[in-house]
Amino acid sequence: MITHERCLDAGQNKCCGALIALRNMILKSRVADMKEIVERVLISHGGDVSGSREKVRHYLGLLASTGKTDDQLFVLGRAYLNEILQPDSRYSGC
Numbered sequence: 001m002i003t004h005e006r007c008l009d010a011g012q013n014k015c016c017g018a019l020i021a022l023r024n025m026i027l028k029s030r031v032a033d034m035k036e037i038v039e040r041v042l043i044s045h046g047g048d049v050s051g052s053r054e055k056v057r058h059y060l061g062l063l064a065s066t067g068k069t070d071d072q073l074f075v076l077g078r079a080y081l082n083e084i085l086q087p088d089s090r091y092s093g094c
Contacts, residue, residue, distance in 0.1 A: 034060060037070060041077035045085070052084055 038057050042049045060077050068076065 033070060034064060034073075037073050037077060040074055041081055044078055045081055047085070049081065049085065052081055055084060056081055 034057070037060060038053065041056055041060075042053060056077055059080050060073050063073055063076055
């Protein structure tokens with residue numbers, strides 16, 4: 001009996017090759033979209049955003065995994081960047 005795990009892990013059977021290829025194609029496309037969204041967020045701020053790229057990329061990656069659309073990711077990314085660069089002292093956690 002061929003199981004899904006055996007096919008993916010062992011690589012002995014070609015039964016899952018098309019599924020793996022499709023998944024990889026979707027992931028590569030999504031990564032390219034994420035890079036573009038991060039760049040749009042950073043450019044839209046217009047000021048010094050040094051050191052923020054990785055934080056924004058990580059945050060948007062988490063949100064993307066929840067199924068947010070590209071437009072939602074852009075809006076949420078801008079809000080997050082604004083909070084990083086100009087935090088509201090009322091929400092400092094202190």
